[in-house]
Amino acid sequence: MELGLEQSGAGCAKTLQDELTCPICLDYFKDPVSLDCDHNFCRACITQCWGGIPVSCPQCRETVQERNLRLNRQLANMVEIANRLSLQAYEPSWYRRSYNKINDLAVW
Numbered sequence: 001m002e003l004g005l006e007q008s009g010a011g012c013a014k015t016l017q018d019e020l021t022c023p024i025c026l027d028y029f030k031d032p033v034s035l036d037c038d039h040n041f042c043r044a045c046i047t048q049c050w051g052g053i054p055v056s057c058p059q060c061r062e063t064v065q066e067r068n069l070r071l072n073r074q075l076a077n078m079v080e081i082a083n084r085l086s087l088q089a090y091e092p093s094w095y096r097r098s099y100n101k102i103n104d105l106a107v108w
C-alpha cells in the first residue's frame with residue numbers, strides 16, 4: 001500500500017529512517033563515515049566488514065581508498081538528534097515529529 005505516501009509525508013519519514021540506518025548493523029549510525037560513492041556506514045562496521053583492509057563498498061562494490069573515508073558530520077548530528085528524540089518518546093509517529101524537528105535544527 002504505497003498510495004499517497006508522497007503527499008502524507010510518510011515517504012519522507014521513511015527516507016529519514018533509511019538515511020540514519022547503517023546497512024551493515026541495521027541500527028543508527030555510530031561515528032558515520034562516507035565513502036567515495038557517497039554510501040555511509042558506521043566506522044566500526046565498515047572496518048570490521050573489510051577486516052581492516054579497505055576493499056570495496058559493501059553496497060555498490062565500488063573500490064575504496066581508506067584515506068578517502070570521511071566523517072559524515074551532518075549525518076552524525078542527525079543521528080544524535082534522532083536518538084535524543086527516540087529516548088523521549090518511542091512510538092510509531094515519532095519519526096514524523098523528529099523529521100520536522102531535524103528540519104528546524106538543520107535550518108539554523
Ligand SMILES: [Zn+2]
Pocket residue numbers: 022023024025026027028029030041042045
Ligand atoms: Zn553499522
Ligand SMILES: [Zn+2]
Pocket residue numbers: 035037038039057058059060061062
Ligand atoms: Zn557505495
